[in-house]
Amino acid sequence: MDFQVSPYFLITENADGLKRLYEELFGAKTLYIQRIKDRPTDKQLNIDEKDLSKIDQCVLQFGDIKIMIADDTEGLPITQGNNVSLCITFDHVEETKSVYNQLIDKGSEVLKAFSPEFYTEGYGYVKDPYGISLHLFTKRKD
Incomplete structure (x- = not known):
């Protein structure tokens, strides 16, 4: 079995800000980014127009690992804490x-x-x- 494990940060607001911060401080490189507006049209239903430019999926090369970040636009339960x-x-x-x-x-x-x-x-x-x-x-x- 071959697979990868990546830390995944689901941000309640402004994943773009987190992306820019990590690019600035650590030289992180964006390997892939998809915004909500890039989803198929039928997967954009019930998404507020102001949220269409938010990050749906983003992979950053961060040192020698890859991390994933996204904005939460689906109302998933998120608790900010130190468990990750x-x-x-x-x-x-x-x-x-x-x-x-x-x-x-x-x-x-x-x-x-x-x-x-x-x-x-x-x-x-x-x-x-x-x-x-x-x-x-x-x-x-x-």
């Missing part, structure tokens, strides 16, 4: 701290302030403005 998160590991503490600071400047909530820890030179934990929890970790030096 990303750990983003940087080679140098300065890079980790820089991204942490940028995320804070863009309105992320501090879940654990950036600091050195026994297991790393620098670690911070934030919830970005879209409700995604990010562990920002500096690779251990051997």
Whole structure:
């Protein structure tokens, strides 16, 4: 059996904003994007016209993995929380701290302030403005 597993972020509002944030901060590349307006016409029924430009499916190359993001236009039950998160590991503490600071400047909530820890030179934990929890970790030096 051959398959892929990708983190999938269903955003209550503005998946485009999350896409742009990850492109800006991490150099994420859009591999595929489909908007609601790209659906077959019969699959656009009961979708408000203002939602037609929202993201239906988007695949981002994010480091060495692919993630999927979409706007929720179907009213699925979504609970923002920390049960799903990303750990983003940087080679140098300065890079980790820089991204942490940028995320804070863009309105992320501090879940654990950036600091050195026994297991790393620098670690911070934030919830970005879209409700995604990010562990920002500096690779251990051997």
